[in-house]
Amino acid sequence: MPRDHASARPSQDPSAERRVAPALLAWYDRHRRELPWRARAGETPNPYRVWLSEVMLQQTTVVTVGPYYARFLERWPTVEALAAAQLDEVLHAWQGLGYYARARNLHRCAKAVAAEHGGRFPSSEEGLLTLPGIGGYTAAAVAAIAFGAKATPVDGNIERVVARLFAVETPLPAAKPELKRLAGQLTPETRAGDFAQAMMDLGATVCRPKAPLCLTCPLTRLCAARAQGIAQTLPRRSPKRARPQKHGVVFWIRRPDGAVLMQRRAEEGLLGGLMEFPSTGWREAAWNAKEAIKSAPVEAEWHALPGVVQHGFTHFDIDLTLLVGDVPARTKLDGVWVKPTDFGGQALPTLMTKVARHALGVLAGEGAAPVKARKTAKKKMASS
DNA sequence: GAACCGTGGGG
DNA sequence: TCCCCAAGGTT
Numbered sequence: 001m002p003r004d005h006a007s008a009r010p011s012q013d014p015s016a017e018r019r020v021a022p023a024l025l026a027w028y029d030r031h032r033r034e035l036p037w038r039a040r041a042g043e044t045p046n047p048y049r050v051w052l053s054e055v056m057l058q059q060t061t062v063v064t065v066g067p068y069y070a071r072f073l074e075r076w077p078t079v080e081a082l083a084a085a086q087l088d089e090v091l092h093a094w095q096g097l098g099y100y101a102r103a104r105n106l107h108r109c110a111k112a113v114a115a116e117h118g119g120r121f122p123s124s125e126e127g128l129l130t131l132p133g134i135g136g137y138t139a140a141a142v143a144a145i146a147f148g149a150k151a152t153p154v155d156g157n158i159e160r161v162v163a164r165l166f167a168v169e170t171p172l173p174a175a176k177p178e179l180k181r182l183a184g185q186l187t188p189e190t191r192a193g194d195f196a197q198a199m200m201d202l203g204a205t206v207c208r209p210k211a212p213l214c215l216t217c218p219l220t221r222l223c224a225a226r227a228q229g230i231a232q233t234l235p236r237r238s239p240k241r242a243r244p245q246k247h248g249v250v251f252w253i254r255r256p257d258g259a260v261l262m263q264r265r266a267e268e269g270l271l272g273g274l275m276e277f278p279s280t281g282w283r284e285a286a287w288n289a290k291e292a293i294k295s296a297p298v299e300a301e302w303h304a305l306p307g308v309v310q311h312g313f314t315h316f317d318i319d320l321t322l323l324v325g326d327v328p329a330r331t332k333l334d335g336v337w338v339k340p341t342d343f344g345g346q347a348l349p350t351l352m353t354k355v356a357r358h359a360l361g362v363l364a365g366e367g368a369a370p371v372k373a374r375k376t377a378k379k380k381m382a383s384s
Numbered sequence: 385g386a387a388c389c390g391t392g393g394g395g
Numbered sequence: 396t397c398c399c400c401a402a403g404g405t406t
Contacts, residue, residue, distance in 0.1 A: 053402080054402060055402095055403095056402090057401080057402040057403095058402070058403045058404075059389095059390085059391090059400085059401055059402085059404095060390090060391080060401060060402080061391095061392075061393075061400090061401050061402095062401085062402080063392090063393080064392065064401085065402090096390090096391075096392095097390080098389085098390030098391040098392090099389055099390055099391085099403085099404085100389080100390075101389065101404075101405075102389095105404080105405090132404095132405095133403095133404065133405090134404085135403060135404045135405080137402075137403055137404085138402085138403075141402065153402075155401085155402045155403075156400075156402075156403085157401085157402070158402090173385085173386090174385090196402090197402090200402055203402095209399075209400070209401095210394090210395070210399085211395090237399095241386095241387090269388085269389080270388080270389065270390090271390085272389090311390095311391095312390090312391085313388095313389075313390060313391090314388075314389055314390060314391090315387075315388060315389075349390075349391095350390075350391065351390090386406100387406085388404105388405085388406080389404090389405090391401100392400105392401095393399100393400095393401100394398105394399085394400095
């Protein structure tokens with residue numbers, strides 16, 4: 001469907017575009033949020049802190065990032081300190097935050113800045129783009145916020161604000177180039193960093209995905225979607241593919257001293273570099289015990305643990321059942337033996353934290369297993 | 385372009 | 396309960 005040119009303009013007024021940035025910056029000066037990584041008005045931003053926060057904030061909420069940011073900054077106050085850390089330390093500190101490639105790239109980036117840039121981040125978008133884990137959004141964000149460059153980061157918030165302001169009805173992700181172009185047109189010559197943060201604040205607190213607060217929005221008179229009464233329906237999105245359900249069987253292997261076998265996952269891919277309990281592959285077809293045991297790392301007398309651990313990833317759901325096996329002391333296997341009291345010292349993804357909690361709860365003989373898991377377990381056991 | 389890559393909270 | 400989605404990047 002063709003888009004007429006009138007839609008590429010906020011409201012019918014041709015001068016509206018030029019009024020967006022002044023109106024938004026005036027609003028920002030009054031409603032500016034205090035965030036841990038945000039320099040106060042008049043203070044010089046610290047590029048390391050801006051970069052660290054921007055990477056943590058990728059696809060992650062402000063509330064979630066808060067404590068992680070504080071811990072990272074205390075432990076590694078400078079990019080050189082972070083560069084000197086071990087990758088496993090960084091992964092462990094990142095535990096629970098998700099998208100673990102960010103942690104690996106964060107570490108690589110710190111090393112690159114320390115070793116190849118004298119400990120100073122490049123100040124241009126182009127320079128920043130060459131670093132690991134820094135893509136179009138983060139390069140523009142750091143350039144604008146930390147270095148005052150005229151750059152236009154476009155995140156989910158800004159996509160939404162711009163889609164509404166210009167009533168762009170093209171669905172995402174196809175609309176991304178157009179939204180980026182339109183956002184660039186709005187960016188002022190000065191205060192580009194404040195403008196970007198103002199757009200993001202507006203998207204987070206006023207121009208929200210659902211139930212936008214158009215009555216209190218500083219741009220409401222300039223908003224084409226508001227004029228057409230379609231603000232809440234934008235941006236449109238192309239339908240997403242359904243998430244398949246996968247299944248796996250975990251081998252909970254115990255030594256007489258109570259230690260359990262853990263292994264490190266491959267560096268690349270899902271949960272890369274993190275620790276896990278050994279398991280079968282994760283596939284869409286269900287496993288039966290006899291088949292699963294073929295992929296056990298050791299021979300043992302296996303006992304099925306009641307219950308199931310369920311978890312959702314971005315692109316598939318998974319349920320894990322557990323087989324418990326006891327092996328003699330001195331059993332030699334790939335991996336590390338870890339006592340449950342030391343699980344906290346390992347970089348475990350949330351899925352494996354759930355596995356550990358479930359196993360320890362059931363094996364302790366009390367009702368630590370989630371009620372939901374028990375119900376599902378009964379159903380599954382009855383059908384198998 | 386499309387798939388892959390986590391997690392937690394809110395409606 | 397289920398779906399949405401959050402300051403995206405890499406392949």
